[in-house]
Amino acid sequence: MLCYWGAQVRDGFGLVQPDNVKHGNSGIRSVCPKLAVQDMSAGRSFSGFIRDGKVWVLRMRSEEYDRDGKLKQLQLQKDRTRLMVCGGDGMVILSDTGKVLTTDKPTVDKPIVCRPVDGLVNRQVIQIACGDHHSMALTNDGQLFVWGENSHGQLGLKKDHPPSLSAQHVQSLSGIPVAQISAGGDHSFVLSLSGVVFGWGKNSAGQLGLGDTTDRHIPTIVNSLHRKKTMSISCGGEHTATLSKGGAVFTFGSGSFGQLGHNSFEDEHHPRVVAELWGSKVSQVTCGRHHTLALVASSKLIYSFGCGLQGQLGNGEMINKSVPFPVDLPTECNDEYMIEKVIAGENHSFALFFKESGNESKPNPSRGILTLDDRMIDQWSENKAWRVVKKEINKVFSSAASLNGSFLKTSCDEHYQTSAEHCGLDFDLIKTSFTQLSKNEKAISEVVKVVEQTLLPSLNENPTGVESLRVYLLLPELIRRLHKKQRPVLTEALASKLLQLNSDARKVLEMYWSKLPDDWxxxxxxxxxxxxxxxIGRVAANDVNWDIMARLTFVQIIQMIYQVCRSANRNITKSNFIINEVNDLLDVLETTNDDVNKNWQWFNLTGQIQAVMAQRDYYNAILKNLASLPCVFNLEAKCSYMKNRVWQGSFQLILRRTALLEDSFSQLRRATSQHLREFWLSVFYTEDMRKTDVNKRDFFYNVFEELCAPESQLFMYNDKQTMSWFPTKLRVEKEKYFLFGILCGLAFNNNSVVHLPFPLALFKKLLNVKPCLEDLIELDPGLGKSLRCILDYSDGVEDMYMYFTIEWDGTVVELDPAEPGKEVTKYNRTEFVDKYVDYILNKSVEEVFEEFKKGFFKACDKCIVEMFEPEELRGVLVGNEEYDWDILKQNTTYEGSFYAEHPTIISFWEVFDELTPNEKKAFLLFLTGFEKVPILGMSAVKMRVRPPISFTQDHLPEALTCHALLDLPVYQNKETLKAKLIEAVNHKRGFWEE
Structure with missing residues (x-):
């Protein structure tokens, strides 16, 4: 049964004879045609009815045509009609096979002519929508097409895009799993499977729900409807209504006729719930030109509101209503029938009823896009009808929208919570499904082909909406389950697409990564x-083409994930990211450098020098690229990379031993960044002018001992004088901190371990890592532990009478200047401690530290420094105190006449074992120029021992520190050896002589 009410129309629409039309209260009429109405639509120019799969159309009266036309059956092709929608100018028809036909604007003297829509041929359309002057179509693979006028951007393509008679693809929505489309007067809406609402087009009355009246030319998310579990949308002339899963109705846009139902005739620019319908469990909402209908199927009630001047509200009054009011339906409607659908037209309203027995044809429900599910995978596994299976695979895996709509976490409606923090996917379901799919070799091979050739090339680098990013979570899990031979190409293509994403999309994806299950x-x-x-292994084996630089996308992704894990404090160790093949590449580079240095003349004579140098530059370029992605380097590789850099030449310091600081500062002031960073440091003393690394290590040892001594007044010290920090009040020229920074940078650049008694906070700050309370505890254990007690105190701290006022380095400071004298309470104690730590380690020393930092990075490349973690950077500059003397002994090699069992060597190790711990440290300084153990541990100290070419019993042992080479005379007895060794270590330390 069909009920209708509103403006004057041909009695019974021609579906039945006029005397078979039943007239009820309030102008509501009903008809029960023999050939039942399956579905219908009403627009400004036409009303259309689907009966037995065929379309019957009635031309509506208008200003140009003062009476209704006759009901006529459209002569279409043999396909049965599934859906038909009427708009302002015409109508769009969808057949059961997915074909789309449209009519031109009607004229009085011409028959209705239908034509196929260009651009939709061979596309499987599942939904259609029609506005005043534009139309929309959704295909089963989730692609949205539009055509018609674009005066207000209603096509959603771009600003000033011309109107089009052929269907145009809305590419910005290509990755969105669309659930429903809707077209209004000159505006458009799309609803995703997770309830995200996109609107565009005319917005003069706020009908897009974006809080303003500015037209939009591209799809824009209606954030006000976020997480409202929107189930459907309907667009009117200049207003819009949405229905949430719980039955709540939201309306927005033009309210001049009361069509928003808010007891007002004002416009609404934001979605606002229709309070009068709250709790009614509305099952359908539909918008006409200026009125709205809401169906509560469970109660067999229809509510109407808005323009009623032509009786379209069905309440017996020809007035506008701004609040919902029940439609006065015929009595038999409640007794025998269920309301299946309500339709609001230009100035009419309709309701389709079907008997509860279900014997009559009911409206076809709107179909959804094709998505991957267990049922489909199970069917594929049966290996039946391969042609059908292949077609389905191509449909699903060529469409980002289809994949993004698959595997939603529907339990507790979690997928409706989709946001920049929540992806809405069911990870267990994905895992199970892909595991099952991977067992079918024929199907998975087809999947690989489709993903590689169609899906990945189609992905949009500027996706609209976060749902578009689900595919980047699905594909890695799919690729992981492929055979090893199938993975590389897809992995590389996926990595490339990830890096092409715009910054906003990448941030959302990184947020999704941060919340992935551990195994994922x-x-x-x-x-x-x-x-x-x-x-990288193939590069090291010289087994790849020279386009390797463009193919290192994998490593960039690893670095992105590493940063995510660090920021989110995920329980995934650094070892998971390290690529040991980088060490192989460094070994190849070191070998190449050695070959160039040792065989330069031979390569030059044989004409091979250019090829060898090109190969060296090639490896250097690759490693330089990798160095910007340091998470893949282990500590040994980082240190090796620093060691094997190619230097442009030598930067010389000519110094007097009696004026190290004065002379070095004078020359460093004039030095350029290029010389400091790219040239190897050479130190000459005016006393002998010999070029030797011994001089350089001597210089660093002495200059840092002098600068970091309390007498220098450069720094403040803790109570035990073991740790220093920058002062809040300058006692020396500010420039000295800049020069001190240059010296630290030079030491780093030249692989020199120096005396730098600073807490880890210094190295964190150089790497832009925020210092914490633990760093303050290292600097000042007493103060730091007191602050820790405040945080850990179980009771309130009010009785301690503490305030956000502190004293540091002789200065009283308000930690919260906006509220002087603020008391510390149990509620703000974390804030108090954070501000305390921040003041001491950051704010109080900001000016001085920035000078130091500027000098530090003048002398060394920031990208190389940033390869290291704060702990590693401190280890590189300062070393450690893990003195494992057994390892030193094991790693020692012997040259000349010496060997492990030589009497002098046996005596030497006996003497060494008898030394005190401090004497052993002094020996390490004597041997290497460093007091502490290098960051790689004692195994990095590879001592070589040899007898001098000529010596007497009066000669002292000597050390060439740059090579850890010990010249040990053959003494007559152990006692002499011990005395000479201690004298050498304690007196000259081996620095000034080779």
Whole structure:
């Protein structure tokens, strides 16, 4: 049964004879045609009815045509009609096979002519929508097409895009899993499967719900409807209504006729719930030109509001209503029928009823896009009807929208919570499904082909909406389950697409990564690390083409994930990211450098020098690229990279031993960044002018001992004088901190371990890592532990009478200047401690530290420094105190006439074992020029021992520190050896003589 009410129209629409039309109260009429109405639509120019799969159309009266036309059946092709929608100018028809036909603007003297829509041929359309002057179509693979006028941007293509008679693809929505489309007067809406609402087009009355009246030319998310569990949308002439899962109705836009139902005739620019319908469990809402209908199917009630001047509200009054009011339906409607659908037209309203027995044809529900699910995968696994299976695979895996709409976490409606923090996917379901799919070799091979050739090339680097990013979570899990031979190409293509994403999309994806289950996150790292390791290993084996630089995308992804894990404090160790093949590449570079240095003349004579130098530059370029992605380097590789850099020449300091600071500062002031960073430091003393690394290590040892001594007044010290920090009040020229920074940078650049008694906070600040309370505890244990007690105190801290006022370095400071004298309470104690730490380690020393930092990075490349973690950077500059003397002995080699069992060597180690701990440290300084152990541990100290070419019993042992080479005379007895060794270590320390 069909009920209708509103403006005057041909009695019964021609569906039945006029005397078979039943007239009820309030102008509501009903008809029960023999050939039942399956579905219908009403627009400004036409009303259309689907009966037995065929379309019947009635031309509506208008200003140009003062009476209704006759109901006529459209002569279409043999396909049955599934859906038909009427708009302002015409109508759009959808057949059961997915074909789309449209009519031109009607004229009085011409028959209705239908034509196929250009651009939709061979596309499987599942939904259609029609506005005043534009139309929309959704295909089963989730692609949205539009055509018609674009005066207000209603096509959603771009600003000033011309009107089009052929269907145009809205590419910005290509990755969105669309659930429904809707077209209004000159505006358009799309609803995603997770309830995200996109609107565009005319916005003169706020009908887009964006809080303003500015037209939009591209799809824009209606943030006000976020997480409202929107189930459907309907667009009117200049207003819009949405329906949430719980039955709540939101309206916005023009309210001049009361069509928003807010007991007002004002416009609304934001979605606002229709309070009068709250709790009614509305099951459908539909908008006409200036009125709205809401169906509560469970109660067999229809509510109407808005323009009623032509009776379209069905309440017996020809007035406008601004609040919902029940439609006065015929009594038999409640007794025998269920309301299946309500339709609001230009000035009419309709309701389709079907008997509860279900014997009559009911409206076809709107179909959804094709998505991947267990049922489909199970069917594929049966290996039946391969042609059908292949077609489905191509449909699903060529469409980002289809994949993004698959595997939603529907339990507790979690997918409706989709946001920049929540992806809405069911990870267990994905895992199970892809595991099952990977067992079917024929199907998975087809999937690989489709993903590589169609899906990945189609991905949009500027996606609209976060749902578009789900595909980047799905594909790695799919690739992980492929055979090893199938992975590399897809992994590389995926990495490339990830890096092409705009910054906003990448941030959202990184947020999704940060919340992945542990096994997924580790699997993601493993996928890209294996691909990277394989590629770098092939480079080291000289087994790849020279386009390697463009193919290191895997490593960039690993670095992105590493940063995510660090920021989110994920339980995934650094070892998961390290690529040991980088060490192989460094070994190749070191070998190449050695070959160039040792065989330069031979390469030059044989004409091979250009090829060898090109190969060296090639490896250097690759490593330089990798160095910007330091998470893949282990500590040994980082140090090796620093050691094997190619230097442009030598930067010389000519100094007097009696005026190290004065002379070095004078020359460093004039030095350029290029000389400091790219040239190897050479130190000459005016006393002998010999070029030797001994001089350089002597220089660093002495200059840092002098600068970091309390007498220098450069720094403040803790109570035990073991740790220093920058002062809040300058006692020396500010420039000295800049020069001190240059010296630290030079030491780093030249692989020199120096005396730098600073807490880890210094190295964190150089790497832009925020210092914490633990760093303050290291600097000042007493103060730091007191602050820790404040945080850990179980009771309130009010009785301690503490305030946000502190004294540091003789200065009283308000930690919260906006509220002087603020008391510390149990509620703000964390804020108090944070501000305390921040003041001491950051704010109080900001000016001085920035001078130091500026000098430090003048002398060394920031990108190389940033390869290291704060702990590692401190280790490189300061070394450590893990003195394992057994390792030193094991790593020692012997030259000349010496060997392990030589009597002098046996005596030497006996003497060494008898030394005190401080004497052993002094020996290390004597041997290497460093007091502490290098960051790589004692195994990095490879001592070589040889007898001098000529010597007497009066000669002292000598050390060439740059090579850890000990010249040990053959003494007559152990006692002489011990005395001479201690004298050498304690007196000259071996620095000034080779």
């Amino acid at each position: 996150l580790k699997g993601l790292v493993k996928l890209f690390r294996h691909a990277s390791a394989n590629l």
